[in-house]
Amino acid sequence: MAGMPGAVVPPDQGTAGRHASVVYSDDRQWAAHLCAFVRGGLERNEQMQYFADATDPEQVLHALADDGIDAAEAVRRGQLTVSTAARTYLAGAVFDPDSVFALWDEGVDAAAANGYRGLRVVGEMSWGTRNIAGADRLLEYELRIHHEVFERLPLTAWCFYDRRLVSDEGVNVLAGAHLTHRGGSAAGTALQVAPLHDSPGFLLSGSAGYDTRRVIDATAAAVSHAPTPRLELDLSDLHHVDAASLATLAEAAGRRPGGVPLQLREAPEALRRLLDLFPELGSAVEVVGR
Incomplete structure (x- = not known):
């Protein structure tokens, strides 16, 4: 069950627009969302972090370069970092929403200390489908973060859901926990x-x-x-x-x-x-x- 194409996305203003589900089905769609994310961060002078799960971090940088974005320079000056979910969501022995919320607090403080207007994050969420301790709390995390984090912090987060790796039911339930949808709205479950x-x-x-x-x-x-x-x-x-x-x-x-x-x-x-x-x-x- 594919998502509906051509969804209208509001500007990244206000709490609702800063936490978005991003649903895609192939590498071309993935790259388009990635480049829009980075261009938005460059325009707004925000620090950007990409946390990969199934994607090789080098592929992220190559996709940006292929689209004319000087990712190497952004990395050199510290505005862009590309690493893996093991550095954030899975940094502990068990996925724990409260621990990740604390990391976002630290990240926003660090971005401000380095002169950026806010923090801008992409997380590939396919790890939530695997047998990882605490992965069953991913929906809880997506629901709680709106009121507990975005209403306090200058944080923008795009949660990447790859339909090739996450079941239709999983995508639709998890994407439905967001107020903004990119790449298609969540289908009903x-x-x-x-x-x-x-x-x-x-x-x-x-x-x-x-x-x-x-x-x-x-x-x-x-x-x-x-x-x-x-x-x-x-x-x-x-x-x-x-x-x-x-x-x-x-x-x-x-x-x-x-x-x-x-x-x-x-x-x-x-x-x-x-x-x-x-x-x-x-x-x-x-x-x-x-």
């Missing part, structure tokens, strides 16, 4: 979740059940870690939710400090009935709106 653009919280779309437990678990982790006292789940596009999924979200809400219930906006009637059947879940969540 049984359940998708994305950060809300204008308030702290998440939008759930589709149906939540046994087969979507991984998505619900990642959403619950993002809910429990959210830094703001008030948090909202927009359920206006949620068609169905089972009792186990609701319980997982309610338990995550109950772990949040402050005791403020998780707001469920536009909850479907089936969810309201579940809350009637299991009133013990109601202390952690609050249905608002119609």
Whole structure:
């Protein structure tokens, strides 16, 4: 199931435009996104880092040179570095979102100290499909980073998803966790979740059940870690939710400090009935709106 071509991409302004999924199916598409990324960084005087997984770092530099970009000079003056995912996402024994968030803090501080306006990062995310400790937390990472990192830091990150290496379902769920899509929008799956653009919280779309437990678990982790006292789940596009999924979200809400219930906006009637059947879940969540 290929992504839809020709997606309109907003300028790199504001929080939503600075965290983008980039989906491609061949080397030509990959190179086009790469060169757009580097040209944008050069124009904005940002420091740039490319973290490869399946791509030879030398291939990155060759692709830039073939497109007329003086990558060697950018590397020489320290504006561009090309290394591997082992230097960031996989630097520890286990992939841990909080550890990677700390690396972005350090990277932004270093870029500012060197006179750059911000940090601009590409990460190839195909490592998330392999049997790597903590790789099952990649969706949690993609969901949390919007509110926990981009709302604080002058960071732009493009997450590269290669359809030759990542399954259609994996691409669509993970790309769907971004607010900006390059190379095509994320196609629908049984359940998708994305950060809300204008308030702290998440939008759930589709149906939540046994087969979507991984998505619900990642959403619950993002809910429990959210830094703001008030948090909202927009359920206006949620068609169905089972009792186990609701319980997982309610338990995550109950772990949040402050005791403020998780707001469920536009909850479907089936969810309201579940809350009637299991009133013990109601202390952690609050249905608002119609």
